[in-house]
C-alpha cells in the first residue's frame with residue numbers, strides 16, 4: 001500500500017520534523033499550513049510531495065484540502081495533526097476571540113481533519129492517525145486554561161474515535177509533548193525551565209517526530225497517549 005500522509009501544521013516545528021522523517025521513510029507527504037509560501041519552502045527542503053494552504057479551523061478548507069491531496073497523491077492513509085496555537089493568559093484576561101481561536105484550531109481542527117480522513121481510510125480498509133496533544137492538558141498550567149482544555153479535549157476525542165474505528169483497522173493515538181524547542185516556545189526561559197525537567201533539557205522536534213512515526217507504524221497500539229516530556233509528568 002502506498003503510504004500517503006497529510007501533516008497539518010507541517011511547515012514548522014514539530015510538524016516539519018514529522019514530515020521530514022516520514023519523507024525520509026518513503027511516505028508521500030503533504031505539508032499543510034495556512035501560509036503556503038512557508039509550506040512550499042519546507043516541502044522543497046525536506047522532499048515532501050505537496051504543499052498546501054489550509055486553515056484547520058475552516059471546515060470547507062479542510063474538505064477541499066483532502067480532495068486536492070487525493071487527486072494529486074492518492075488516498076490519505078496516514079494523518080498527523082500538528083497544527084496548533086497557544087495564547088498564554090489568565091482566564092480573566094483571556095478574550096473571547098482567543099478562547100474561540102484556540103479551541104477552533106487545537107480541538108475542532110483535528111476533529112474536522114479526522115472526520116474527513118476516516119471516510120477515505122474506511123474505503124482503504126485501514127489507516128493511522130496521530131494527534132499532537134500536550135502534557136499541559138494532562139497536568140494543567142496557570143495561564144493556559146484554554147490551551148489545556150483544547151489539548152485534553154483532544155485526548156478524549158482521540159480515545160473515543162479509536163474505539164469507533166478500531167474495527168475498520170484504523171488506529172488513533174496521541175503524542176503529548178512537554179517543552180520542545182520550536183517557535184511556540186521561543187519566548188520561554190529555557191535555562192530556568194531546564195532545571196524542572198528530569199532529563200535536564202528541552203526536547204527537540206525530532207524527539208517528538210520519532211515517537212509520532214513509531215505510533216503511525218505500530219500495528220497494535222490504539223487509543224494511547226504517549227508522553228514525550230523528558231520526565232516532566234513525574235513531577236508533582
Ligand code: NAP
Nearest residue numbers: 009011012013014033034035055056083084134180182184
Ligand atoms: P509551531 O512551530 O508554531 O508550528 C505550528 C504549525 O501549525 C505551523 O506549521 C503553523 O503554520 C501551523 N498552524 C497554526 N495554526 C494553523 C491553522 N489554523 N491551520 C493550519 N495550520 C496551522 O508549533 P509547534 O511547537 O511545532 O507545535 C506543534 C503542535 O505541538 C501544536 O499542536 C502544539 O500545541 C503542540 N505542542 C507543542 C509543544 C512545544 O513545546 N513546542 C509542547 C506541547 C505540544 P501556519 O502558521 O502557517 O498556519
